[in-house]
Each structure stands twice: as C-alpha cells, then as structure tokens.
Amino acid sequence: MHRAHARYAAEGDSDAALVTRHAALIDRAARRVAARTAGVVSAEDLWSAGAMGLIEAARRFDGARDVKFETFAAHRIQGAMIDELRRLDHLPRRLRAQAEEVERARARLGHQLQREPTTEELSLEVGLEGEELSAVMGVAQPTPAVLEAVESPAVPADEQVERRQLLGAVAGAVAELPERLQLLLSLHYVEGLTYREIAKVLAVSEPRVCQLHGEAMALLRRVAGPGAP
Structure with a gap:
C-alpha cells in the first residue's frame, strides 16, 4: 500500500x-x-x-x-x-434563464443598496420563493463569452463537447446553508476571492476551504431536490 x-x-x-x-x-x-x-x-x-x-x-x-x-x-x-x-x-434551459435573472437582480440590488442583498430582498425582486429560489441560487450560468469560446467553429466537435463538460460553477448561497458556507460562497462567487484569499478571511487552511466548498456544493444539490440533474 x-x-x-x-x-x-x-x-x-x-x-x-x-x-x-x-x-x-x-x-x-x-x-x-x-x-x-x-x-x-x-x-x-x-x-x-x-x-x-x-x-x-x-x-x-x-x-x-x-x-x-x-x-x-x-x-x-x-x-x-x-x-x-x-x-x-445539463441544467434545464428554464433554470438557466432563471439563474441569469437572479444574477442580474443580485447585481442590480447590490448597486442600489451598496451591499449584498438579502435572500428576502432578492426573492421580492425576482418573484421566486422558497425551494424554487434556493434551487436557482445554486446554479451558475456560463457567460455568453464562455459559450462562444467553447462552441467556436474552429474547435473540433469532440473538443467542444469536452469543453462544455468543463463549464459551470456555483453562484451565491441558499438561505438554508450555515452562515459560514454562505460567506464562503459569497466571497468566492460574488467577490471573486481565490481559495487562498478566503482561507485568510476564514482563518483556516486552503485545503479546508476546498473541503468546505465541497460541503456547500453537496448541500446545494440537496436543496435543489430529487428532480435536479
């Protein structure tokens, strides 16, 4: 061994x-x-x-x-x-569209309020509640620029498929997550901090940040429910 x-x-x-x-x-x-x-x-x-x-x-x-x-x-x-x-x-198109709207609303409210909007404020802005909002908040949508790069005609079809498999991320946090995990996701996906920078903020090691991120992802999938892909 x-x-x-x-x-x-x-x-x-x-x-x-x-x-x-x-x-x-x-x-x-x-x-x-x-x-x-x-x-x-x-x-x-x-x-x-x-x-x-x-x-x-x-x-x-x-x-x-x-x-x-x-x-x-x-x-x-x-x-x-x-x-x-x-x-x-492989997220459904409807969920992708909702995720885009939530991210636009988050940015809009953040600019208006000069702070990160609460889940309640975001819910009122987009008209989604409960589990539906939680599921959408656990989705990250690749940007048009990313999709253009992946689907470029100059790239062979088999490579396009492989590249599309590499797309995606998790954006935001759901209300059901522990506060620490909400902070971690916000720092990474909203503020753009690296795992190394987040480790300093949370006063933990970089590998621990990776582990916490994995826990958050698992919880987000659970919140999305059995119908999630």
Missing part, C-alpha cells in the same frame, strides 16, 4: 492533510485540463473539484492492485473536475 494512503487509512489523517500532501497532483491536473479549454476555465476554478476527487480516490484505493496511488488518484482527480461541471452543464 502506498505510504501516504496507508497513513490516511490507518491513522485517520484528515482530508485537509491528505490534500496538502498531494496538492501537486491537483495542480498538474488542473493546469492540464484548463489548458485544453483555451482560457475558458482557469486552473483555480478546477482546484476544488480536484481536491474532492483526491479524497474520494484515497477512500477507494485498493493497495493490493498493481497500481500506484498517484496514478489512481490522478485519474480520479481529472474525472472529478469534469464530472461536476458536466452535471451543471
């Missing part, structure tokens, strides 16, 4: 420690995948998904097989980066 995985399995190392030890694997995969999108998606955008893929790889790795842990993990890391964005890329 690979030594790093053995320590993780036998000594109960934290997810954050595992990510710290193997951050280079995530970095390499993120740069490689991001490079294939011609600037549409950044390596920083892919890092969190890669961290969750690494954690999953550590839990599933079978040391009895003749495969190095790094090789196994690298494959799962890259797969995780694509899987999450593929899920988001």
Whole structure:
C-alpha cells in the first residue's frame, strides 16, 4: 500500500492533510485540463473539484492492485473536475434563464443598496420563493463569452463537447446553508476571492476551504431536490 494512503487509512489523517500532501497532483491536473479549454476555465476554478476527487480516490484505493496511488488518484482527480461541471452543464434551459435573472437582480440590488442583498430582498425582486429560489441560487450560468469560446467553429466537435463538460460553477448561497458556507460562497462567487484569499478571511487552511466548498456544493444539490440533474 502506498505510504501516504496507508497513513490516511490507518491513522485517520484528515482530508485537509491528505490534500496538502498531494496538492501537486491537483495542480498538474488542473493546469492540464484548463489548458485544453483555451482560457475558458482557469486552473483555480478546477482546484476544488480536484481536491474532492483526491479524497474520494484515497477512500477507494485498493493497495493490493498493481497500481500506484498517484496514478489512481490522478485519474480520479481529472474525472472529478469534469464530472461536476458536466452535471451543471445539463441544467434545464428554464433554470438557466432563471439563474441569469437572479444574477442580474443580485447585481442590480447590490448597486442600489451598496451591499449584498438579502435572500428576502432578492426573492421580492425576482418573484421566486422558497425551494424554487434556493434551487436557482445554486446554479451558475456560463457567460455568453464562455459559450462562444467553447462552441467556436474552429474547435473540433469532440473538443467542444469536452469543453462544455468543463463549464459551470456555483453562484451565491441558499438561505438554508450555515452562515459560514454562505460567506464562503459569497466571497468566492460574488467577490471573486481565490481559495487562498478566503482561507485568510476564514482563518483556516486552503485545503479546508476546498473541503468546505465541497460541503456547500453537496448541500446545494440537496436543496435543489430529487428532480435536479
């Protein structure tokens, strides 16, 4: 069994420690995948998904097989980066349109109020309530510029499909999320802070920010309900 995985399995190392030890694997995969999108998606955008893929790889790795842990993990890391964005890329058109309207309303209210609008204020502005608003707030819509870059006629069809799988992000936060996770999502998707910058704000490590982001994403999917893709 690979030594790093053995320590993780036998000594109960934290997810954050595992990510710290193997951050280079995530970095390499993120740069490689991001490079294939011609600037549409950044390596920083892919890092969190890669961290969750690494954690999953550590839990599933079978040391009895003749495969190095790094090789196994690298494959799962890259797969995780694509899987999450593929899920988001297949959102219904109606939900995409609503997500765009919510983001426009958020920006409009933010300008008028000179602060981030509350969920109640946003609800009144867009005419959505409860679970419907929560689901829409958990959706990120790729910008027209991103879609143009991905669907450029100069790009082969198979590469266009792969690039579209890499699109998506999570914007905003839902009222049901714990306050700390709401702050994390707001800092990242509204204020544009990197995970490193958020770690300083929250006084935690960068791997911990990645872990919290994964928890927030899972909660957002749960809020969206069983009908969500």
